[in-house]
Amino acid sequence: MKMIKDGEEFLEEYVINVAKSCVAAAIKAPKITGRMKLVTKIITGEEIKEIQKFLEKVGKGKSRFVEMNAEMFKDPSIKAVVVLGTNAGTSELAWNCGACGFKTCAELNKAEKKPGPSGVYVGPNCIWKLVDFEIACDWAAAAAGYSNVDNRVMTSVGFACMALGYIKDVTMAIGIPLAAHENVFWTNPKAEWTYEYFLETMKRMNPGVFFKFVGTGRPVMKEKVDEL
Amino acid sequence: MPRFRIADEKPAKLDCVLTAARLITNAILTAPLAGGVPQVEVELVYGDEELEAIANKTLELAKKNPAWERIFKYESVMVRESDAILFIGNYRAHTTPFDLECGLCSGEKGCKYFYEERKKRNPSATETPIKGPVCAFRASDTGYAIGSALWLASRLFIDAKASFAVGLAGKELGYLPTCEIIVAVMLAARSKNPFVDIPPDYDKLWMGYAVDATKKTYITARQLFQHDYRVKTIKGE
Numbered sequence: 001m002k003m004i005k006d007g008e009e010f011l012e013e014y015v016i017n018v019a020k021s022c023v024a025a026a027i028k029a030p031k032i033t034g035r036m037k038l039v040t041k042i043i044t045g046e047e048i049k050e051i052q053k054f055l056e057k058v059g060k061g062k063s064r065f066v067e068m069n070a071e072m073f074k075d076p077s078i079k080a081v082v083v084l085g086t087n088a089g090t091s092e093l094a095w096n097c098g099a100c101g102f103k104t105c106a107e108l109n110k111a112e113k114k115p116g117p118s119g120v121y122v123g124p125n126c127i128w129k130l131v132d133f134e135i136a137c138d139w140a141a142a143a144a145g146y147s148n149v150d151n152r153v154m155t156s157v158g159f160a161c162m163a164l165g166y167i168k169d170v171t172m173a174i175g176i177p178l179a180a181h182e183n184v185f186w187t188n189p190k191a192e193w194t195y196e197y198f199l200e201t202m203k204r205m206n207p208g209v210f211f212k213f214v215g216t217g218r219p220v221m222k223e224k225v226d227e228l
Numbered sequence: 229m230p231r232f233r234i235a236d237e238k239p240a241k242l243d244c245v246l247t248a249a250r251l252i253t254n255a256i257l258t259a260p261l262a263g264g265v266p267q268v269e270v271e272l273v274y275g276d277e278e279l280e281a282i283a284n285k286t287l288e289l290a291k292k293n294p295a296w297e298r299i300f301k302y303e304s305v306m307v308r309e310s311d312a313i314l315f316i317g318n319y320r321a322h323t324t325p326f327d328l329e330c331g332l333c334s335g336e337k338g339c340k341y342f343y344e345e346r347k348k349r350n351p352s353a354t355e356t357p358i359k360g361p362v363c364a365f366r367a368s369d370t371g372y373a374i375g376s377a378l379w380l381a382s383r384l385f386i387d388a389k390a391s392f393a394v395g396l397a398g399k400e401l402g403y404l405p406t407c408e409i410i411v412a413v414m415l416a417a418r419s420k421n422p423f424v425d426i427p428p429d430y431d432k433l434w435m436g437y438a439v440d441a442t443k444k445t446y447i448t449a450r451q452l453f454q455h456d457y458r459v460k461t462i463k464g465e
Binding site: 030033093095097098101102103111114118120123124127130131132134135136138142153172 | 295333364368369370374390408409411
């Protein structure tokens with residue numbers, strides 16, 4: 001029997017174990033309402049690639065953010081994705097606080113539930129149940145962080161899991177991919193963007209930085225970063 | 229060398245709680261937020277008068293809604309038993325939505341529900357305690373801040389509880405005036421966690437009431453056995 005192995009060989013098993021502790025943390029997290037029903041899933045193996053493909057398809061040409069996420073998801077060190085979801089569409093709290101925009105909880109329950117323009121998230125929702133849900137997500141992410149497993153709370157992944165049917169009967173879902181990787185992983189994706197593409201995106205997203213003297217009344221864009 | 233004796237009821241304990249509260253504030257400010265946009269504000273409140281006012285306001289609000297009554301009553305006692313309160317609020321949820329068109333609030337194009345309902349309403353005429361609608365995506369970001377606060381509190385071995393009721397009382401008292409969604413995180417360092425093991429009718433049967441009941445009855449009971457204590461006791465010594 002081989003008694004000496006590379007440390008990396010154990011990482012997959014470890015990351016999946018950390019995913020289990022994330023779920024435990026999400027369930028343990030103290031909640032405000034105490035009535036939020038949490039749905040939890042752990043995704044491993046081939047399904048992670050399916051999420052990557054979905055993000056690539058959705059993001060292409062539509063959302064730079066999702067495009068970046070899809071690029072990041074290509075990394076093989078992502079061994080598990082913790083998906084948390086909840087159905088916050090109805091409220092039995094009877095607090096009648098008005099945060100959702102309806103006067104009473106009964107009105108919220110009666111309101112027609114419809115998906116947003118993206119077609120996946122469903123509204124309206126009880127705001128306090130959503131707050132509770134995010135507390136659970138925060139605890140799951142913190143649990144992974146304490147085990148030295150890098151993670152990121154990602155709306156786009158939750159969205160993908162809902163669309164792909166990995167998590168059902170929920171109005172909102174969040175995905176937390178886990179990777180045993182060096183610290184800069186999530187903020188420095190390995191994607192190969194060109195400098196021109198970066199500059200073009202920056203001008204589109206943040207044109208104010210590139211304005212010349214605006215006193216003419218006709219703002220003119222600067223072309224190069226050197227002129228900033 | 230100054231000496232501080234620190235125990236459950238000693239005033240010097242407050243220093244420890246406030247140190248923890250300030251560290252927890254860091255956790256709140258660094259909590260993950262969608263898009264990394266700053267939107268969370270914190271207010272640290274401590275002191276007998278302040279906590280008393282918040283507890284009384286919570287008790288007063290209990291009468292407003294039958295569904296609130298039980299929760300607000302026991303949480304008013306929790307305020308009296310805690311040492312400091314952190315109010316966590318979101319100042320963007322009701323003004324600048326995330327504009328993601330996510331559909332969580334009601335699901336129409338261009339965050340239409342949020343903008344139209346806001347335009348339609350006269351905020352000062354709205355009867356609900358929170359003047360909605362708020363952006364559900366932003367409001368749920370507040371949850372990350374609260375989660376981080378509770379996480380660090382549990383790591384610092386300080387008892388904490390997030391509360392809607394106390395947050396609402398704080399809102400009525402004018403804490404975090406720019407925020408619409410406010411949640412209070414109560415902090416307490418005591419031998420017994422004041423946020424668990426809550427018996428029925430806790431607003432009447434809490435320890436403060438029991439202590440006061442002892443005070444008022446014992447003094448009278450003492451006077452029933454009059455004798456010249458300098459000469460002898462009734463035991464005959």
